[in-house]
Amino acid sequence: xxxxxxxxxxxxxxxxxxxxxxxxxxxxxxxxxxxxxxxxxxxxxxxxxxxxxxxxxxxxxxxxxxxxxxxxxxxxxxxxxxxxxxxxxxxxxxxxxxxxxxxxxxxxxxxxxxxxxxxxxxxxxxxxxxxxxxxxxxxxxxxxxxxxxxxxxxxxxxxxxxxxxxxxxxxxxxxxxxxxxxxxxxxxxxxxxxxxxx
Numbered sequence: 135x136x137x138x139x140x141x142x143x144x145x146x147x148x149x150x151x152x153x154x155x156x157x158x159x160x161x162x163x164x165x166x167x168x169x170x171x172x173x174x175x176x177x178x179x180x181x182x183x184x185x186x187x188x189x190x191x192x193x194x195x196x197x198x199x200x201x202x203x204x205x206x207x208x209x210x211x212x213x214x215x216x217x218x219x220x221x222x223x224x225x226x227x228x229x230x231x232x233x234x235x236x237x238x239x240x241x242x243x244x245x246x247x248x249x250x251x252x253x254x255x256x257x258x259x260x261x262x263x264x265x266x267x268x269x270x271x272x273x274x275x276x277x278x279x280x281x282x283x284x285x286x287x288x289x290x291x292x293x294x295x296x297x298x299x300x301x302x303x304x305x306x307x308x309x310x311x312x313x314x315x316x317x318x319x320x321x322x323x324x325x326x327x328x329x330x331x332x
Contacts (some may be wrong), residue, residue: 158186164316223247237294241266241311244286253282254306265296265312272306279307 143151158164161295214240221232224243228235235243241259248254248270256271272279279302286309287298300307 183270220244220247220285223251232293237290237296237313238266238309240290241268244268244289248282265310268309268311270306270309276302276304283307283309 139157150168151161153165154167155161158167192268212291224235224240224247225232227243227246228239232240238261245257245268247261253274254270254272258269260267260269266298270279272282274282283300283302287300290298290311297312297314299312
């Protein structure tokens with residue numbers, strides 16, 4: 135069903151319509167295509183710059199490069215997963231280098247990556263004074279979950295001043311990410327001695 139539209143437009147909008155008129159044939163075709171593109175853009179689906187996580191979700195792929203293949207062949211699977219996939223996805227997600235991504239951003243990024251790449255069916259994240267706690271539901275199996283936990287541990291400990299511990303269960307795993315206390319230059323067990331004035 136077609137609807138008649140009576141309106142006036144600016145000179146700039148008219149110029150844009152004229153620019154695409156030869157390609158689309160009629161003014162209404164140009165307007166309809168422009169509105170469809172505008173709607174996709176507003177919903178966050180930008181056709182020209184596809185989000186890597188969307189591509190990976192669509193094809194259920196892991197991003198590989200020559201370094202990754204070399205690591206997998208040499209048996210360092212968790213290093214391959216960590217150094218390549220996690221870093222690529224998180225850098226792409228925030229559009230900045232890992233060194234500029236905060237720990238909380240990285241944890242949120244990992245949470246999203248696990249869901250998007252189908253390495254988890256559900257991820258719960260809690261934060262308290264002790265650190266970050268991730269509870270992950272997975273159907274990949276304990277061996278794969280163990281590899282992922284090692285990859286996550288290595289990723290966080292390599293890029294942030296944290297200590298990561300994990301536990302693997304039959305239907306998933308838990309990860310505890312605790313920030314290391316900054317060294318103050320004073321030994322914790324050192325005693326303080328008062329020297330009397332003479």
